[in-house]
Amino acid sequence: MRTKAHRFNPFIVLIILSSALLSQAGSVEIVRDSYWVPHIIGDTPQECAYGLAIAMCQDHPKVIVDKTLNVRGELARFYGDSLLFDDFLARAFRLKEKAEQAYPDLPADVRDYLEGFTSGVNYYFAANPGEMPNEVNSDDFLPVSEAEIAATFGLLLLNHEYFQFQQDAGALLKSSEQISASYEGMSNQWALTPARTADKAAYLLCDPHLPFEGITASWQAHLISRDGKLDFEGIFFEGTIFPSMGHNRSMAWSFTSNRPDFADAFVVKLDPNTPDHYLLDGQSKAFNTRQEIIEINDQPSDTVLIRQSDDVGVEIKLLDNNESLFAKLQIEKEPPPVEQGYRMITARTVDEFRQAMALHQYDKWNTIAMDVSSNNDVNIWFVYNARAYRRNDPLAAWKGPLDGSDSDNLWGELISFDDLPTVSNPDAQFLQDCNDAPWYVTENPSFDRSTVPVELYKGDNFGQRGKRVWELFEQGGDSMSEAYLKKVALDAKITSRDSIAPVLELAVQEGYDDGYEHINRAAALAQAIIDWDGFAHRDSAQPTLFYTWRKMTDTSIKFLDPNEIDQNERRMMLESLIDAANYLENNFGSEEVPWGEIHRLVRNGINYPLSGGTRDEDEMVASRLGKAFETDADGRMDVGGGNLMIMLIRMKGGEQPRAWTMKPYGQSSDPTDPDHYTDLTALYSADSLRPTWYNESEFRAHTEISESYPYTSVSEENTTPVLPRSPQLAAWPNPFNGMVNIRYYLPSTSGKAELWIYDALGQKVSRIHPDKLATGYHTLRWKPNRRLASGMYILRLEDGPSVFLQKKLLYVK
Structure with a gap:
């Protein structure tokens, strides 16, 4: 049941009259802080995973259901044929089958963790069948x-590997054969040792740039096991069992995206003389074939033939009678990387973390890890992690569709973990990776770039964000403060402004020299760009002018390569600058439009202005970044990606770790949640890093609600979760001054159960629910009538003449 932390507030005090069940052995406590982050406390990691599943289901039930249906290949069964291709991919690459084969051989502690999470999912939906999506019945799911x-x-893994395949396949795929995937190449991470900081602490930044919704949507949680094996606070993708980055008491780690050659598109020549055979170097070889029956809602089932080859992968489509398109993905033969995921969150040192990474189960991700000992000895470590394969022609890795009949194009042996680029404790005392080539991670890395296999990386990339981090670290020297590093984390500098400003000055001078007819207006607009400091703040108008100007300037003119801009192009730039100002004047009524008016996040119908660069224009990127997935007719962007969750972590020997985060969406996916659907969005818009409450005294001091669940194991022998036998009643937040959330549980009912609000004299004031209450867990909301006076009220859960539970509420307007 739920208990409340008591903390003073002038608006309302909630006093629980019913007896509370305290956390006990075999129970899991979920403490929600005032940002709705769950702090999950259990005796063991297994119990923590159980609570993690319950908390995740509370916030994102549909995500859990849909991901499970996805791996079963049953999305179309419930949602229709629009998801038939998702089912095909799950079946073709045998996601569930490979996991079933690998599960018995997993180490016992990893199986325990999985058993805990699975039991939590089964418990939650057995107790809350109403939380299932409308299209899915719990009896069909559990x-x-x-x-x-x-x-x-x-x-x-399947998502980003197939996405890389479809980029290689290009026009050979129809839209129905493509997936929506996370865009590549935009994330930031860095680490600094105490030698570079003013407070002699170590810092690590986690900053993935990904879509805010879909498979990469983020969620924050904190796992604490009393046996000491877990005390991990981190960022999870919604519905995933392991975090993508975060920290415990002694170490922290982060990921950014890279692009190894772990996926290829092969055009395969079919053997015209033998069915289900293909040609390789002129020789006929047999496909592995099987049939899958995929159910479709309100339609006949679809029987699909799946053809696979260890040489060229899985058949995606028949191109003609002679050729077929195949997807070769590294995940094809590999089970899910759950052992590595578990070892990473339980690692206490960089050495233990390195051993976890050496399992080499994750298919990609540049990784930075940092540990701090009690006497402030610090280790920082980087690995350009990838599962890629050598081939006879390494450059074939970065070509389009490959000829699958030529063995020179096929994959060879796996590049071993020991052959990946790594750096440990560099002399420069920092590591940084902003999706750059591995040799830009620090000064004088400890590996020879000529030895890095070509199959691991694409090009000698050192982008604007990485260069900017180096610049800021050089400016900060050896005494960078906490405040300075927060500015580095939120840096919104558009570096192309610095390179193009001298070009504008020259263009204006040339305009005066040759009597350009619009020189006065062009000079005034150019001066606005020249005077701009280059920071894309949401309230500034210069970034709007700069962005619109860049969009209207011929793409052959590169702002980041000013030495290549000739006089004719400089005149074109002045003309497009005037065009940009006219566009803003015509569409917005002024040429001075705040950047946040067009660079915005729309959530629940509310526009939230955003600072930072934009992925929509290559020469206007910054560490603080947005990606617009929609733009209206006037050019206003609806940002749907970018800084998915910034986490800046501080560690120092002898002190508790501290962290600050910023996240675009609230923890809840319920648009009707008045407290936690957009609360973090407002902070994100304001560029406000909020502190996390890692230590128990901190998160209990900021508790909004706590709940305890008995651990209920669900195994093959026992598939029915044991639900509570007694009614439960809770109300939050504490305090509130407008609306209160009410959550109740009924194990059974006579059909007469009701929720009522009484005044202090025992008179009925309001019935919370118009119908009789159903069994199970349910959440309701009560908003007091405006005419209702401040004072003491009683919330009662009744069943006929019986009073199950009651709580005393003091309402103050």
Whole structure:
């Protein structure tokens, strides 16, 4: 049941009259802080995983259901044929089957963790069948197996590997054969040792740039096991069992995206003389074939033939009678990487973390890890992590569709973990990676770039964001303060402004020299750009002018390569600058439009102005970044990606770790939640890093509500979760001054159960729910009538003449 932390507030005090069940052995406590971050406390990691599943289901039930249906290949069964291709991919790449085969051989502690999470999912939906999506019946969904939960962790790998395949395949794919995937190449991470900071602490930044919704949507949680094996606070993708980055008491780690050659498109020549055979170097070889029956809602089932080859992968489509398109993905033969995920969150030192990474189960991700000992000895470590394969022609990795009949194009042996680029404790005392080539991670890295296999990286990339981090670290020297590093984390500098300003000055001078007819207006507009400091703040008008100007300037003119701009192009730049100002005047009524008016996040119908660069224009990127997935007719962007969750972590020997975060969406996915759907969006818009409450005294001091659940194991022998036998009643937040959330649980009912609000004299004031209450867990909201006076009120859960539970509420307007 739920208990409340007592803290003073002038608006309302909630006093619980009913007896409270305290956390006990075999129970899991979920403490929600005032940002709705769950702090999950159990005796063991297994119990923590159980609570993690319950908390995740509370906030994102549909995500959990849909990911499970996805790995089963059953999305079309419930949602229709629009998701038939998703089912095909899950079946073709055998996500569930490989997890089932691998599960018995997993180490016992990893199986325990999976069993805990699986039991939590089964418990939650057995107790809350109304939380299932409308299209899915809980009887058709439950029970979920441990292998299915493990397989969901492989969905992200399938997603980004197939996305790389479809980029290679290009026009050979129809839209129905493509998936929506996370865009590549935009994330930031860095680490600094105490030698570079004013307070002699170590810092690590986690800053993935990904879509805010879909498979990469973020969620924050904190896992604490009393046996000491877990005390991890981190960022999870919604519905995943392991975090993508975060920290415990002694170490922290982060990921950014890279692009190894782990996926290829092969055009395969079919053997015209032998069915289900293909040609390789002129020789006929047999496909592995099987049939899958995929159910479709309100339609006949679809029987699909799946053809696979260890040489060229899985058949995606028949191109003609002679050729077929195949997807070769590294995940094809690999089970989900759950052992590595578990070892990473339980690692206490960089050495232990390195051993976890050496399992080499994750298919990509540049990784930075940092540990701090009690006497402030610090280690920082980087690995350009990838699962890629050598081939006879390494450059084939970065070509389009490959000829699958030529063995020179095929994959060879796996590049071993020991052959990946790594750096440990560099002399420069920093590491940084902003999706750059591995040799830009620090000064004088400890590996020879000529030895890095070509299959691991694409090009000698050192982008604007990485260069900017180096610049800021050089400016900060050896005494960078906490405040300075927060500015580095939120840096919104558009570096192309610095390179183009001298070009504008020259263009204006040339305009005066040759009597350009619009020189006065062009000079005034150019001066606005020249005077701008280059920071894309949401309230500034210069970034709007700069962005619009860049959009209207011929793409052949490169702002980041000013030495290549000739006089004719400089005149074109002045003309497009005037065009940009006219566009703003015509569409917005002024040429001075705040950047946040067009660079915005729309959530629940509310516009939230954003600072930072934009991925929509290559020469206007910054560490603080947005990606617009929609733009209206006037050019206003609806930002749907960018800084998915910034986490800046501070560690120092002898002190508790501290962290600050910023996240675009609230923890809840319920648009009707008045407290936690957009609360973090407002902070994100304001560029406000909020502190996390890692230590127990901190998060209990900021508790909004706590709840305890008995651990209920669900195994093959016992598939029915044991639900509470007694009614439960809770209300939050504490305090509130406008609306209160009420959550109740009824194990059974006579059909007469009701929720009522009484005044202090025992008179009925309001019935919370118009119908009789159903069994199970349910959440309701009560907003007091405006005419209702401040004072003491009683919330009662009744069943006829019986009073199950009651709580005393003091309402103050």
